[in-house]
Amino acid sequence: MSKQGYHHGNLRQALVASALALIEEKGPTGFTLSEAAKRAGVTPAAVYRHFEGREDLIVECARQGYLIFGDVLENAWNDGKPTALAAFSATGRAYLAFARQYPGHYMAMFESGISPNRSTELSKVAERADRVMEHATGALMAHLPRDRRPPVAMVSAHIWAMSHGVVELYAREGNRAPYAPEDLLESGIGVYLRGLGLIRPDY
Amino acid sequence: MSKQGYHHGNLRQALVASALALIEEKGPTGFTLSEAAKRAGVTPAAVYRHFEGREDLIVECARQGYLIFGDVLENAWNDGKPTALAAFSATGRAYLAFARQYPGHYMAMFESGISPNRSTELSKVAERADRVMEHATGALMAHLPRDRRPPVAMVSAHIWAMSHGVVELYAREGNRAPYAPEDLLESGIGVYLRGLGLIRPDY
DNA sequence: TGTACATCAGTGAACGCGCGTTCACTGATGTAC
């Protein structure tokens, strides 16, 4: 953590940090290796001591993002406590909180055009986040009678889609709706879960 | 439509067309004015006879996109016939069909970072698409008793979010789910509408 | 029908710029003795 002298010591992570800040500001394609190096107080050529090139640096940003993302979702799910329903709702809120709190990571993960299958390293961490979501969904669905229990992967995909859509359309500058993204996502998931029969209808 | 001689005659629209193709291939930020000009068989400088610059060309792509988008949604809604529910469902399918059929337009509209408020001209066409969605949603909600009728704008936003999320996450190369985007969106909206009480629960 | 001419869409050369990447180098570091 401390400056370890002339040889920067933490350059690799410092580059990731400045790359993330840049991606947040200018989008994944507006990001340049040279600018990231400059912000880390270093020559562009120094980057090549730690990364294969521009793309590799973005991939590392995404990788670290998936790690945090997985943790955030897992903590929110909290083993389905106090109830599966409450924990699931918390997981939805956590999705949006992550997008807000780590916009650079989020963009590197979902808007950089980098496929999670780009490297085994990357797909591993991406799959972990997927598993957390599917596990939570599965636990929630266990409360439904077998005969009206839709496929877990499908429900999980619905939730992902709604969450991602809210982030992209309503949690960016230049809002489109008169609702806070948090309220929008919470109410949307609420209606959806009622449609699954997981929440009693109030009629 | 026909080549009108040496003075290209249709250059403005030809530039839009090649810009759209480029955006589709390389994303909105990978698109360059020079390449678009080259594909239209013309010098980069010629672009400035028809557009103020790079951004202005993207804006025109988005504008034409919103025009088509509005038409597509309106045709799908078809005045709520045969039933509001069936027409609404068709509108959801139309959203995805538009994203598939006009990927360049879709990207210029939603992924280029250009705000619909950038010009009055642009916000006008964007608002029209919005109005179609809200109108359809409103007509559908009229089937609900007043006391459990959520705000139209909120429901409309939920549907937009789910649709957009499905497009972004599951209708791009490098699929993530084992479901066709069309099925995913249709089933997702189905569950959601059931949650609103617009479809009888089957239990 | 034929000629002179104004229009203006597209040319082509030029500009300054920042990009990603390479390369031989330098000099602070920590270690061996």
Next chain:
DNA sequence: TGTACATCAGTGAACGCGCGTTCACTGATGTAC
């Protein structure tokens, strides 16, 4: 503790490239007479 030295992280100059934009120009067009 003090000195010699191998390591290797970061330097700085250079590269070729394509970008967006400008400018004076050219030459096909369609119109006036």
